[in-house]
Amino acid sequence: MKQVILVTGSSRGIGAATALMASRRGYAVCINYLNDAQAADKLRAQIVAEGGEAIAVQADVSVEADVQRLFETVDEELGPLTALVNNVGVLEQQCRLTEMSVERLQRVFTTNVISYFLCSKEAVKRMSTASGGQGGGIVNLSSGAAKHGAPNVYIDYASSKGAIDVMTLGLSKEVAAEGIRVNCVRPGMIYTDIHASGGDPGRVARLESNVPMLRGGQPEEIAETILWLLSPQSSYVSGAIIDAAGAR
Numbered sequence: 001m002k003q004v005i006l007v008t009g010s011s012r013g014i015g016a017a018t019a020l021m022a023s024r025r026g027y028a029v030c031i032n033y034l035n036d037a038q039a040a041d042k043l044r045a046q047i048v049a050e051g052g053e054a055i056a057v058q059a060d061v062s063v064e065a066d067v068q069r070l071f072e073t074v075d076e077e078l079g080p081l082t083a084l085v086n087n088v089g090v091l092e093q094q095c096r097l098t099e100m101s102v103e104r105l106q107r108v109f110t111t112n113v114i115s116y117f118l119c120s121k122e123a124v125k126r127m128s129t130a131s132g133g134q135g136g137g138i139v140n141l142s143s144g145a146a147k148h149g150a151p152n153v154y155i156d157y158a159s160s161k162g163a164i165d166v167m168t169l170g171l172s173k174e175v176a177a178e179g180i181r182v183n184c185v186r187p188g189m190i191y192t193d194i195h196a197s198g199g200d201p202g203r204v205a206r207l208e209s210n211v212p213m214l215r216g217g218q219p220e221e222i223a224e225t226i227l228w229l230l231s232p233q234s235s236y237v238s239g240a241i242i243d244a245a246g247a248r
Helices: 013-024 037-049 064-077 102-127 155-174 203-210 219-230
Strands: 004-007 028-033 054-058 083-086 136-141 180-187 241-244
Touching (some): 028 064, 037 054, 180 219
């Protein structure tokens, strides 16, 4: 059966690393992006140049109509979806709760939580054996922040990721008998551009000495974990939340 994967927010960072690695392991890939069409097309071109199959689709995955269009495009151009990676996420400027506006909270929770529900909904509709699908896998990206709460910097982001941990547990049980496995990866401090969004681009280098392994992680290390969870090697794993945080 052809393996088709959709990775949300995959024009950079962990998402891009996952999309590229998935292609190298035989998946047809949908690269989803919001604004950076140039980065998404560059990644698509790299995959195609390596002999893979990929499309790049612009969509705001926090908007239901965009999500429906995104999944319909995958159906039409790549075929039946077999894997979804809910990777998209936003991080805003570091501050305390007393400085957080309702607009900020709405942006963070809409992108980091609602999008995962919307995309998972469309994936389950297609993958579920109860609906004539062939099964599949969903991997959600959480964060180590869900464990320590990120006080004084972004407890909103940490809280949104805590919601994803709970969603993973509930959805994994809801669709377990329908051929769908749902798991979660909680990265620790990873060298990606997201830290610049929080106003602290050097955060990983500054704090990595606090990690027991004494280094920050690379996006490819998280991609390896994600793809293992989607592979036959993890066929009896569902509802798992795996920390990939250097033993933090």
